Amino acid sequence: MDLFTEGDPIADTRAPDGPIETRWERRRFEAKLVNPANRRKMTVIVVGTGLAGGSAAATLAEQGYRVKSYCYQDSPRRAHSIAAQGGINAAKNYRNDGDSVHRLFYDTVKGGDFRSRESNVHRLAEVSVNIIDQCVAQGVPFAREYGGLLDTRSFGGAQVQRTFYARGQTGQQLLLGAYQALERQIGLGNVEMNTRHEMLELIVVDGKARGIVVRDMVTGEITTEFADAVVLASGGYGNVFYLSTNAKGCNVTATWRAHRKGAYFANPCYTQIHPTCIPVSGDHQSKLTLMSESLRNDGRVWVPKVKGDDRAPRDIPEDERDYYLERIYPSFGNLVPRDIASRAAKNVCDSGRGVGPTKLGVYLDFTDAIDRLGRKAIEAKYGNLFEMYERITGEDPYEVPMRIYPAVHYTMGGLWVDYDLQSTIPGLFVIGEANFSDHGANRLGASALMQGLADGYFVLPNTVANYLSAGPFEKIDGSHPAAVEARRDVEDRIQRLLAVDGDRTVDSFHRELGQIMWEHCGMERSEAGLRKAIDEIRALRDQFWQRVRVPGDGEGLNQSLEKAGRVADFFELAELMCIDALHREESCGGHFRAEHQSPDGEAQRDDEHFAYVAAWEFTATGEPSVLHKEDLNFEYVHPTQRSYK
């Protein structure tokens, strides 16, 4: 059986034409508005309360829509955006170092290895400056200079200092800003907040997204919820690898269920492996912890020059160390983009020069920076990260170099959206990491926070209004056949999971799936490996449905049941990721195919055949998906072989 079939290309992304710097303004002007009195009559469901979902829910409520917000955590403040450390990019050019909207746009398109949409990325760069203003007004305590103005720092993939930060907790501070704006609206009665609720199905009526099926994770009650538009801000799918820097609860269920209902899934194989994470310590490992990319500003990455050099790092003299990033990439050095730094680490470890007990690690050494700037300055910049490292590893990074290794961190792929952030299902909007739109095949550091807030504060509120101007739509309730069916699907699925009563735990399946994905669909992919992975995933999925054991019942808090539903969806996604990776016969950004590399081991794109977005349409379980191509046209940034040398 063929793995997929090919359908019609995607003809219209609804992006305006004309000069790129005028497109967003034109779109906003042409978008229809909703009169304030009518906004009260319309409801928008927002799933997820991270930077994208939290900011969108707060802003839509400010504008007068009725908002229903859902999160699986016990408070909207805990969404995983909170764990983002390093910073947020904005083209403020406060440093007078040559930055501009156009340069941020250029760096992001190039950083994404020419696999993103120019129009979207330009809009992102434009609104980046408004985000900083907005966050400062909300009381986000960004780092400041002695003169009272905002401080910035460098990040990978850029040669200007455009990254705003709040020590190593920028995501936390930005999220709390959005959360507080959201809580204000909750207090005013404009947002109905539903914590510990999980979206398990999308309700589509007459081709429009009109609601969701949710499970109250405390009581087990399943309800149908309706709205005039549905916004998914449910994050990425990195947990398909089991071990990742995502929170334990992060999952693909909301977007996967929407995909099964007709929303195309774009570029699922584009995953970002972050170069600076704490290495795995044993089989018990339940998640991986990131050490902010900002550490590469002052830390130097090295391994011993000679294979099998087991001396303590301090005993290895300077001339017997290989500062491989500085050696291979002299102009960007330790600040090369993430995909390049990760692969370089893998290569030195594959060549037997890895360090630490598992030999899957490289040193990130702060000795020079401490000598140059003093321990106090390093403490002020990275104190919390150093402490975190010591708590986890038991080693003091002021004395002994950190050991780091790449780990799954972010997924550039996601539900396909047009310029308005609307999916292929009318009325279903997708924002933040859950969509695919802005980062191409590789996201630059400090750009996830920028995109989440751009979508939620500034883009979606405009585009959703254009859609709602045709509303309010016909009132529906739980007795509508589409709602009854969606609800029954959810209930059946839960009963099926509980009924297996096998002999393996959900986690044991999830770990095994993660190993398959890491091995064959991780930092390096090959045709043989991907084909093998697809077979293994299918076999393991069959095993899952025959042997999984989910204790308890569906009537109350049942954390095993929650996990089981998520892992079942990861199985389906994993297969599509491998098919996408297999069909993309080129290397680009985070997608590295062993068959497609330059003589010196760099990713080799094939612009002639693969300068498109791969948008996958679901057909039926076990049936091949349909590939729809959206051609990417580059009018402003001419694709070149990315070089950071």
Next chain:
Amino acid sequence: MNLTLRIWRQSGPEDKGRMVKYQVDDVSPDMSFLEMLDVLNERLILAGEEPVAFDHDCREGICGMCGLMINGDAHGPQRGTTACQLHMRQFSDGETIDIEPWRARAFPVIKDLVVNRNAFDKIIAAGGYITAPTGSAPEAHSVPVAKANADSAFESAACIGCGACVAACPNGSGMLFTAAKVTQLSLLPQGQPERYTRVIGMVDAHDEAGFGGCTNAGECTAVCPKGIPLTTIGRLNRDYLAATTKQGDTPGT
């Protein structure tokens, strides 16, 4: 190492609950505390028993979802550390470890070690924000903020809302949590217009949610994983006093 755990089991809000003893063997010192509980749960599931419910999410000490009383200490023996970042090298072979949920009137138990902390959100909804509707913000550099104030504001803003302060307080008070937000926003120029209405709204919501009063016992700051200082409560008290005398005024007017 081999450990004996005594864990609070409670099937739901109505159940009385009890401590149940479990043996966990071959624990690696490199495991996190929650990974050790994962090992126990895997075993319980295969043995046909109900696994222990506990809250957790990011497992890197920032989301604030996890919270366990470990041997009577909120988040366990290591200072400045959440339960998810506590590693088993802090314990010794043969030890008996008691694990209980947060216990406070404002945080009712949902199941086993899981409690309801919605009361914290209500405090924030009552004023823990700066009113700045999207799009209305002035240019970020139009108001400089002294670095010392920005740094102090950050120190308070680092609160993760885990609730350890409440669990450790003999009165079950949420004052450190409330004061951290009041302090952050009152140190910033953007926070001044609502400074006094904020503190009154938040303190009222705090009291209504069933938290106890603060008697400066200081247990809260001792267990706070982010080291929020007790001086924030002093600052809240000063603002509260000022607010009750000039409610409705804005500073400088």
